[in-house]
Amino acid sequence: MTASPNPFRGFRFPAEVIQHTVWLYYCFSLSLRDVEVILAARGIVVSYETIREWGLRFGRLFANELKRRRPGPGDKRHMDEVFVRIRGKQHYLWRAVDQDGNMLDVLVQSRRSAKAAKRFFRKLLKGLEYIPRVIVTDKLKSCAAAKRDILPGVEHRQSRYLNNRAEVSHQPTRRRGQQTQRFKSVRHAQRFLSTHSRIHSHFQLRRHYLTAAAYRSVRGAAFRAWRDVTAVAHAV
Template identity: 65%
Template sequence: MRWLGQAGEIPSDLTKYPGYRFPAEVIHHAVWLYHLFSLSLRDIELILAGRGMVVSHESIRRWYLRFGADFAAKLRKHRPRPGDAWHLDEVFLKINGDLQYLWRAVDQNGIVLDILVQDRRNATASRRFFKRLLAGLKYKPRRLITDGLRSCGAAHRDLLPKVGHRTSRYLNNRAENSHRPTRRRERQMQRIKSPEQAQRFLSAHSMIYGHFRPRRHLMTADQYRRVRDKAFRIWRQETCVQASV
């Protein structure tokens, strides 16, 4: 499949985002590549060139900055209701030599519920993450599972006192494993320039990446293909809708 005509022109029947000369199909494909695979911007530039679209890596950078969060927000509407057991964990990120902490919550099915980048992991930071998590989901879990961080216990007592809480480094592998895609992207990006950049990118990345990464090992081949086809159908439906700029 090629996006350009024989003379190199862009077909007029392709969907366009207002203010952008490249078709929506090209833009959302570039954003998809960037979030699903550990590719650099120059790698994606080369892939698009192989499909007949000459675009600079700087344009691709502007696309994922402009559209990544919007695409993620649209996919969030199609996410199934979270499970009733939530796993919470935090890992450090080194940004310009300073330690920051990436807070993450997933349910028992491995679906990322929310993330938050903060410069502390004390009780105040824990409460801030709990409030963000509850405000964004509108649901309460039956059980929380965390590691031994005491600040999580303080936030639990203040905000979710009726919810069961278990602390164990061995029961929280679900949350710890969910950090792996972040670590891969951190290495690929070489460095993250600011906490704001980390929050913006990782929020979109967790939603877009998770949309196309169901728990494959729990499905038959036919089930997986149906889930995959549905994910692509939703992606095309949501990302090719014209957006105001």
């Protein structure tokens, strides 16, 4: 069997440094220059531009692998949209999570019309193995219209209060939007937010629902999965 190519080959820094840098950048509300200072404190001299390149190249690679390995989602979908500024213009970030808060998908669009809602519904269903039992949204009419056309047999609950889980999931994105000083293009926003949402949510372990021992166990499993995904053991 042919071995998979080493994604870290040809880089001056070892794989452990690169994957740790990507982890810092996407898991915490840190700017590129913040990460540069943290690495410098450890004796690792690397420019923020290099950190940006690592984030673009390896962040998406790691996020896609996390998506491939994710467990099956629950049967309830919470969907919501929030506006984001891209070059001074208002756009909308559509997001879906399951009842456990696991991030399913995101999509940046210029509108929140029925056409935009249908596009997000199709994107979401494309990556899932089965149709959900329940869809929960706010009272946006576009979502109701899209649901009637694409998922006519699925129960639809519309309430601004039932959809708190999806609305809360936007908070890390809002914080990152401030750190990145807004996005430069729709493509840049989609690429960054899809990567950030996947990696960040992998380490969001809902600690308030777990005992200390259970939290340490789940956290350890998350880090083991991360090390496996980043292929550090195979790159040394």
